[in-house]
Amino acid sequence: MPAYNEARHIVPNMLETIGTLTQFCPDFEIVVVDDGSPDGTYLPAVEALAELGDNIRVVRYARNVGKGNALICGFYHTHGDLVAFLDADMDLHPEQIRGMIEILEARGADVVIGSKWHRNSVINYPLVRRLWSMGYYFLVRLLFGLPLRDTQTGLKVFRAEVLRRVFPRILAKRYAFDVEVLVNAHRLGFKIVDAPVTLHFGRSFGRVGLDDVWTVFLDTLAIFYRSRIIKYYDRMDPVRRDYEDLQVHVGAKPAEPPRETISTR
Numbered sequence: 001m002p003a004y005n006e007a008r009h010i011v012p013n014m015l016e017t018i019g020t021l022t023q024f025c026p027d028f029e030i031v032v033v034d035d036g037s038p039d040g041t042y043l044p045a046v047e048a049l050a051e052l053g054d055n056i057r058v059v060r061y062a063r064n065v066g067k068g069n070a071l072i073c074g075f076y077h078t079h080g081d082l083v084a085f086l087d088a089d090m091d092l093h094p095e096q097i098r099g100m101i102e103i104l105e106a107r108g109a110d111v112v113i114g115s116k117w118h119r120n121s122v123i124n125y126p127l128v129r130r131l132w133s134m135g136y137y138f139l140v141r142l143l144f145g146l147p148l149r150d151t152q153t154g155l156k157v158f159r160a161e162v163l164r165r166v167f168p169r170i171l172a173k174r175y176a177f178d179v180e181v182l183v184n185a186h187r188l189g190f191k192i193v194d195a196p197v198t199l200h201f202g203r204s205f206g207r208v209g210l211d212d213v214w215t216v217f218l219d220t221l222a223i224f225y226r227s228r229i230i231k232y233y234d235r236m237d238p239v240r241r242d243y244e245d246l247q248v249h250v251g252a253k254p255a256e257p258p259r260e261t262i263s264t265r
Contacts, residue, residue, distance in 0.1 A: 155197055
């Protein structure tokens with residue numbers, strides 16, 4: 001759960017997620033990553049850990065780097081065979097993880113991504129965001145030929161092996177992160193399918209402005225350059241790097257060191 005400026009909501013959202021996962025997943029863990037929030041998002045989350053159990057972790061670093069960076073950081077503090085990405089604002093309810101796992105198993109997939117454009121999706125989605133999403137879909141399809149209708153919805157389920165192979169290749173740390181992950185997963189031969197979602201846009205809508213749209217466009221072109229022009233993803237060797245200024249808080253037992261780490265730079 002990547003989180004940025006969620007101090008007022010992070011504890012009830014963590015509790016909602018715990019209560020939901022308990023209903024269908026007997027063995028789960030939750031990793032909340034505070035992406036350098038100036039409002040101190042991690043403080044109420046850490047204070048709640050004593051009551052939440054030792055399968056809950058709160059990770060933070062000092063400066064804001066981007067949602068993609070937070071997801072990579074969080075992954076290296078997980079231990080499960082399946083990993084779900086879930087936005088901390090709860091516009092997408094964690095109950096939907098159940099159906100995505102069922103789709104993953106039924107279709108023999110390696111990755112299941114929520115899609116706003118799936119015919120069975122139920123979305124409360126502002127018109128301007130629909131237009132941006134449609135335009136970005138055509139751009140991604142043109143540049144990469146991904147067999148997907150939506151790459152940006154914040155709910156995804158991966159087999160952990162996919163992320164272990166893909167994440168060391170990732171350079172994008174913000175909004176184009178999802179595309180870079182899926183482009184690499186596709187190039188490596190992993191099976192990716194989409195799934196319907198129920199999405200109620202709330203506080204997150206105002207967080208994406210024109211500057212962000214321009215950044216996404218430039219970052220997407222950079223991914224195309226690395227993928228199709230210089231073949232960076234085909235020739236690069238995954239490397240081991242370290243996080244700086246990283247603090248990890250765990251419910252009732254000391255944090256185990258991550259298997260791998262990457263740089264926030």
